[in-house]
Amino acid sequence: MISELPFEQRACFIAGQAKSGTTLLVALLDNHPELLVLPEETAYFPTVLTKYAPRGRRAQFEYLTKESLSNVLFGGPCKWGKRNYSTFPREEFRRTFEDSAFDPANADADLLVLMVKAYAATLGRSLDTVARWVEKTPANRNYVGAIFTRFPHARILVTMRDPRAILGAQIALEKTRQTGRFSTYYVIAHWRVAARLAIRVRDGEVPGLVVPYEKLVCEPASTMKEVCDYLEIEFDPDTVLTPTKVGQFWSGNSAARINFSQISTEPVTRWRHELSDDEVGWVEWHCRDLMPEFGYEPKLSRRELRYFMRPIRGERPREYLKSRAYSLRDDWVRR
Numbered sequence: 001m002i003s004e005l006p007f008e009q010r011a012c013f014i015a016g017q018a019k020s021g022t023t024l025l026v027a028l029l030d031n032h033p034e035l036l037v038l039p040e041e042t043a044y045f046p047t048v049l050t051k052y053a054p055r056g057r058r059a060q061f062e063y064l065t066k067e068s069l070s071n072v073l074f075g076g077p078c079k080w081g082k083r084n085y086s087t088f089p090r091e092e093f094r095r096t097f098e099d100s101a102f103d104p105a106n107a108d109a110d111l112l113v114l115m116v117k118a119y120a121a122t123l124g125r126s127l128d129t130v131a132r133w134v135e136k137t138p139a140n141r142n143y144v145g146a147i148f149t150r151f152p153h154a155r156i157l158v159t160m161r162d163p164r165a166i167l168g169a170q171i172a173l174e175k176t177r178q179t180g181r182f183s184t185y186y187v188i189a190h191w192r193v194a195a196r197l198a199i200r201v202r203d204g205e206v207p208g209l210v211v212p213y214e215k216l217v218c219e220p221a222s223t224m225k226e227v228c229d230y231l232e233i234e235f236d237p238d239t240v241l242t243p244t245k246v247g248q249f250w251s252g253n254s255a256a257r258i259n260f261s262q263i264s265t266e267p268v269t270r271w272r273h274e275l276s277d278d279e280v281g282w283v284e285w286h287c288r289d290l291m292p293e294f295g296y297e298p299k300l301s302r303r304e305l306r307y308f309m310r311p312i313r314g315e316r317p318r319e320y321l322k323s324r325a326y327s328l329r330d331d332w333v334r335r
Contacts, residue, residue: 008113009153012132012231015140015197016159017190019169021213024263025159026136027243028224034131034233036120039245040083041069042135044112045143060111061101065094073119088246093122110150123246131233141194144206155231156208158198159216162296163191163287164280167312168271171279174314184312185323188286189330195290212294213268220263281307286327 012035016022030037042048042064052060065074072078074097075090097118100106106114116133120126132155140147140156147154167187174182201208209230216223220241228235241263242249271280280299284291285307288298300307308327311320 005153007117007127007130007133008110009151010130010132011147011151011154012134012157013140013147013151013154014134014136014138014157014159015144015194016138017141017161017166017194018138019166019173020138020161020194021159021211021216022136022138024213024216024243025157025211025227026134027245028220028240029134029227031242031244031247032228032233032236032239033129035231036116036123036125036130036133038070038073038116038119038133038135040073041137042112042115043068043137043139044135045146046137046139048111049146057101057111061098064111064115065097083245084248085246087248089122093118096121132231138190141190141197144197144208148207156201156206157211157227157230158194158201158208159211159213160194160198160294161213162268162271162294163188163291164275164283164296164299165213165267165271166191167279167283168274169267171274171313180316181319182314182316183319183323184282184315185319185326188283189326191287192290195287195293199290199293214295217263217265217268278307278310279312282310282312 014022014025026037026039029035030039044064047068048060048063052063064070066076072083072085073088073090074094097115100114100118101111112135116135117127120130120133141158144156147156167184170182170184170187197206198210200206201210209227211223211227221237224237224240225235228240243263277300281304284298284300285303287296288303291298308324315323
């Protein structure tokens with residue numbers, strides 16, 4: 001039973017791919033009275049425990065509070081999209097987390113767990129009321145083994161979405177953000193990693209639950225009931241069908257800048273009228289072998305060289321060359 005686990009082992013990690021529904025899933029779980037949900041990504045496994053671990057706890061703390069997407073919870077600037085935490089006591093959160101992180105008594109304690117506990121204290125939540133605490137970083141998909149090594153009793157939720165819809169969303173994001181670093185390679189490479197993980201979860205090789213984005217938005221009640229059952233918490237439709245951030249209604253982070261007042265099914269098919277055949281072809285060139293595993297039937301009848309060669313909207317020359325080179329490398333490795 002969950003109540004018999006120590007607090008640090010009541011973890012739930014959400015993994016997947018950017019724009020695959022991880023943020024929506026977090027928002028639907030946010031206000032559940034049995035959960036404690038970090039509303040922003042920490043990149044704890046992908047970055048804190050890899051890049052910053054050799055630099056010590058102070059460097060890890062500084063990354064979490066100043067550089068990660070969670071920095072906004074500590075009063076930092078919002079890097080992408082709209083976030084309003086004006087009613088959240090950000091300075092208190094930072095102070096509580098810092099005091100705990102550098103208390104000699106916590107020298108051996110996991111920094112993420114200390115952050116979660118500080119978040120609970122800031123919200124006035126007793127740890128005894130928390131059946132599960134939740135952290136979402138899409139790149140958790142690459143660190144499932146490390147997650148279970150550190151948190152053996154963790155629950156893993158893996159989101160999946162049609163890769164053509166993800167490409168459409170990323171093109172829309174690049175049009176808005178104009179980073180100049182938009183990589184079509186990462187769209188398909190990250191999807192393949194998430195797909196392989198989802199297949200392993202589905203086949204029982206890895207403990208977890210796969211949450212298809214299309215099912216989440218088209219059948220939210222049944223999907224969220226399945227999620228709640230997996231997390232061993234009560235399913236309350238009045239709570240888990242209303243997306244929130246720190247208890248405040250959340251209107252979404254659509255790449256097309258479309259706010260919603262309820263869960264929308266429109267993003268499921270948007271790619272059909274937004275992507276050209278060449279753009280669809282790029283995705284299907286790389287993903288068509290795995291797409292039917294999730295009910296994503298290829299639209300085009302066959303692979304054509306032009307789908308591989310033609311640039312995608314928003315793709316700069318340097319990223320174009322890198323994406324094609326990485327794609328050829330991966331194809332050689334698979335062969």
